[in-house]
Structures are given as structure tokens and as C-alpha cells.
Amino acid sequence: MEPIRKEELDDQACGSLAPKSKPCPRPKPGEAAGGCSFDGAQITLLPIMDAAHLVHGPVACAGNSWESRGSLSSGPSLSQYGFATDLSNNDIIFGGEKKLKDSIDYIAGRFAPPAIFVYSTCVTALIGEDMDAVCKEASDRLAIPIVPVNSPGFVGSKNLGNRLAGDALLQYVIGTGEPEQETPLGVNLIGEYNIAGEMWDIEKLMNQAGITLLSRITGDARYKEITWAHRAKANMVVCSRALLGLAKQMESKYGIPYFEGSFYGAKETTYSLRQMAFLLNDREMERRVDRLTEREENRLAHDLRPYRKILKGKKAVLYTGGVKSWSVISALKELGIQVVGVGTNKSSDEDVQRIADRVGDDTEYIPEGGASRIIKTVKERKADIMIAGGRNMYVAMKEQIPFVDINQERHKAYAGYEGLLRLAKELVDSMVNPIWKLASSPAPWDKEGNYDR
Numbered sequence: 001m002e003p004i005r006k007e008e009l010d011d012q013a014c015g016s017l018a019p020k021s022k023p024c025p026r027p028k029p030g031e032a033a034g035g036c037s038f039d040g041a042q043i044t045l046l047p048i049m050d051a052a053h054l055v056h057g058p059v060a061c062a063g064n065s066w067e068s069r070g071s072l073s074s075g076p077s078l079s080q081y082g083f084a085t086d087l088s089n090n091d092i093i094f095g096g097e098k099k100l101k102d103s104i105d106y107i108a109g110r111f112a113p114p115a116i117f118v119y120s121t122c123v124t125a126l127i128g129e130d131m132d133a134v135c136k137e138a139s140d141r142l143a144i145p146i147v148p149v150n151s152p153g154f155v156g157s158k159n160l161g162n163r164l165a166g167d168a169l170l171q172y173v174i175g176t177g178e179p180e181q182e183t184p185l186g187v188n189l190i191g192e193y194n195i196a197g198e199m200w201d202i203e204k205l206m207n208q209a210g211i212t213l214l215s216r217i218t219g220d221a222r223y224k225e226i227t228w229a230h231r232a233k234a235n236m237v238v239c240s241r242a243l244l245g246l247a248k249q250m251e252s253k254y255g256i257p258y259f260e261g262s263f264y265g266a267k268e269t270t271y272s273l274r275q276m277a278f279l280l281n282d283r284e285m286e287r288r289v290d291r292l293t294e295r296e297e298n299r300l301a302h303d304l305r306p307y308r309k310i311l312k313g314k315k316a317v318l319y320t321g322g323v324k325s326w327s328v329i330s331a332l333k334e335l336g337i338q339v340v341g342v343g344t345n346k347s348s349d350e351d352v353q354r355i356a357d358r359v360g361d362d363t364e365y366i367p368e369g370g371a372s373r374i375i376k377t378v379k380e381r382k383a384d385i386m387i388a389g390g391r392n393m394y395v396a397m398k399e400q401i402p403f404v405d406i407n408q409e410r411h412k413a414y415a416g417y418e419g420l421l422r423l424a425k426e427l428v429d430s431m432v433n434p435i436w437k438l439a440s441s442p443a444p445w446d447k448e449g450n451y452d453r
């Protein structure tokens with residue numbers, strides 16, 4: 001893998017080599033929340049479900065985020081195995097390359113995976129392990145792709161790790177295979193990780209419109225399908241910050257046009273499907289997409305009616321990052337909810353601009369993370385619900401604030417038309433839950449005369 005240059009680290013939107021505006025936020029000293037670059041690389045590649053993922057480093061790095069994401073598989077489960085070389089003090093002094101070679105041999109012999117991804121960590125990068133050479137030697141000897149992912153934690157943020165994983169795919173995987181049959185109307189989804197099964201809802205819609213999902217990069221993916229991603233006619237980047245660079249490089253290397261979109265909310269879903277049809281440049285396809293989106297929007301409007309009655313005029317504070325920070329606002333607006341506070345801590349300049357296009361002037365921007373800061377906005381703005389990542393859930397519960405988890409650990413799929421209906425149900429269930437009334441009433445032992453003093 002090519003070395004990482006300084007200008008790439010500061011790269012705008014984790015994509016282009018020419019920074020024009022605010023780069024992706026860098027972690028502050030002592031800030032552990034949000035994940036390191038190694039974590040980011042794993043988030044991007046672990047959803048390749050039939051591949052083995054081997055962490056070259058202390059087992060703590062592997063255990064750090066193991067099994068904490070909600071990416072689902074429709075079949076193979078090898079990627080859920082937590083493989084690590086588990087380096088000890090001795091390996092740090094004498095080198096861990098032999099251990100890495102033995103681990104690769106063990107995985108190849110025992111599991112016969114179609115590929116093995118090998119991740120560097122802070123420790124192996126600092127002691128100067130030549131991971132690329134070990135992977136190349138093993139790959140030649142075992143005749144399976146062994147992909148080094150050079151994204152040690154200390155190089156930067158989780159977003160940079162997402163991008164370095166994309167670089168590894170471009171350098172070692174994409175373009176190394178051919179699809180079994182030609183797909184003239186194939187589209188790749190980039191940066192969609194099948195959280196809670198969202199990819200399946202999207203794929204169903206694409207199939208109904210006659211669009212072939214050629215390569216899933218990487219939600220519920222199989223290694224083989226990524227090898228032929230270069231045969232797509234269009235790329236859709238679902239998470240704008242993480243893998244935009246991959247789409248840009250595929251455009252310049254293979255001439256595949258791309259667009260950024262989202263599937264949160266009916267309007268965004270319709271836009272994304274139309275944009276795919278437009279890039280595929282097929283009139284009949286465009287007509288099919290128009291018919292499908294009209295039918296789905298009408299059906300959704302009918303199904304949402306009882307939920308909209310409850311949600312209309314309600315206020316929410318949204319604290320999430322990247323594409324979700326603006327696309328979920330669109331979804332909430334469609335449900336009649338006003339976003340009175342929105343987190344911008346993990347948002348790029350483009351994300352903030354898109355937020356501004358969707359909220360009113362009186363919406364408060366929350367630039368810093370931390371549950372207490374979010375709670376402050378919820379209270380000051382008299383919000384009815386807090387929509388944030390799971391780590392904020394217990395604080396919200398203690399403060400008796402209805403809460404909906406929106407981050408990658410969640411168990412509900414909110415993408416597409418079906419997803420918006422699920423989100424509406426979830427919001428209503430949380431807001432009208434009888435626990436709030438019960439929890440805010442005086443405890444039985446505080447009521448006068450309930451027991452003898």
C-alpha cells in the first residue's frame with residue numbers, strides 16, 4: 001500500500017487531494033470516543049461477510065469494537081469471527097511477522113475463505129512490521145487474496161480509516177474479477193453497511209425498478225462481487241464523507257459517474273432512485289422508477305397518516321454524524337417533526353451546509369459532543385425527543401427524555417419508504433410510552449399517608 005501523505009490526512013471530505021475547506025475533524029488529544037482509524041477501516045470492511053478479517057496487533061484492538069456494529073449478513077458469518085495475532089511483549093521486542101504468517105496459514109487452512117483482510121494497528125505500525133511483504137508472500141503461496149489494510153489507529157480519525165479501507169479495496173480488490181454475466185444496468189452502492197438490514201430494503205426497491213445492484217460496498221457483501229465493481233455503470237455514495245474518495249477514484253480510473261445520496265426519508269429515496277436511472281441513461285428505466293416512486297409514496301402517505309397525527313408539531317434534537325446529520329432531518333420533516341437542535345461535531349462543511357438548507361434559522365447547532373451538552377439543548381428548546389447514538393441512551397432515560405437510537409448499533413432499519421414508516425412507529429412508541437407518566441409521578445413511598453412513620 002502507498003504511504004499516507006500529510007495532504008491526504010488533511011484531505012477535504014476524506015476524498016479529494018486538494019483541500020478547499022474544513023477537513024474532516026481530527027481527534028483531540030485524550031478523545032477516545034468516536035473510534036480510531038483502525039476502527040474506521042474495520043467498519044468499512046467487516047461487512048464483507050465471507051472474508052476473514054485478521055487484526056495484526058494486541059487482542060485489545062480487536063476486542064475494542066468487535067461485534068458492536070449492526071451490519072447484518074444474509075448468509076456467511078466468517079467476518080464475525082474475531083481473528084487477531086494477539087501480540088505479546090516478546091513479539092513487540094522480536095517482531096510479530098512469523099505470528100502473522102502462522103495466523104494467515106491457520107485461517108486459510110481451517111476456513112478456506114475467499115480472501116483475508118489483514119489490519120495493522122498502532123503497535124505493529126510503530127514496531128515497523130512489514131505487513132505488505134508478509135501478505136504478498138502468503139498470497140502467492142496460498143493462492144488467495146490477502147489484503148493489507150494499513151490504517152493504524154494513530155494516523156487519525158475513524159473517517160480517515162474508512163477512506164484508507166476504500167484505498168485498500170481500490171488497490172487490491174476492485175478490478176481483479178469479472179461478473180458471471182454482463183449487467184448493462186448495474187449500480188454499486190458505496191458506504192452502505194446494511195445496518196439492521198437497510199441494504200435489503202434498498203435492494204428490494206432497486207430490483208423493483210429493474211436496477212441491478214452490482215456490488216455492495218460493503219453491506220452484506222461477498223468478496224467476489226467487489227472484485228467486479230469496476231463494471232458498474234454508476235456509483236451511489238451513501239455515506240458522503242467516508243468513501244467519497246473511492247467513488248472519485250473509480251470515476252477517474254474506470255469512468256464510472258457517481259452521485260451522493262441517502263435513503264432516509266421518502267423524498268431522498270425517490271431522488272436517489274431517480275438519480276440512478278438518470279445516470280444509467282435509460283428512458284424506460286426512468287419511467288419505471290417514476291411509476292415505482294409514485295406508487296410507494298402514495299402507499300406510504302396512507303400508512304403514515306395515524307403516526308403523522310401524533311408527530312405533527314413535535315420537536316426533536318438530533319445528534320448524529322456525517323450523512324445522517326442532514327438526511328435524517330429530511331425524514332423527520334416529512335413526519336411533521338421540527339428539528340430544534342442538531343449536532344455538527346462530526347459533520348464536514350458540506351454536511352453543515354446541507355443541514356442549514358433543511359432547518360430553520362432558530363435551530364441550535366451543537367458543536368461539541370457529550371450527553372450533558374445535548375441534554376441542555378433538549379431542555380432549553382423543550383424538545384419532545386432525543387435522537388442520537390446508543391451511548392447517549394441511558395442519560396436520556398435518566399432525564400426522562402424519550403429516545404430513539406439512530407447510530408450503527410441500532411436494531412431497526414430506517415432506510416427507504418418502509419424504513420420511514422418504521423422510524424415513525426419507533427418515534428411514536430418512544431414518545432407515548434406510559435413509562436414517562438409513571439416515572440414522573442411521585443414514588444408511592446413519597447405520597448402522604450401511604451405508610452406508617
Ligand code: SF4
Binds near residue numbers: 037039061121152
Ligand atoms: S489501533 Fe491504536 S488507537 Fe486503535 S484500538 Fe488499537 S491501540 Fe487503540
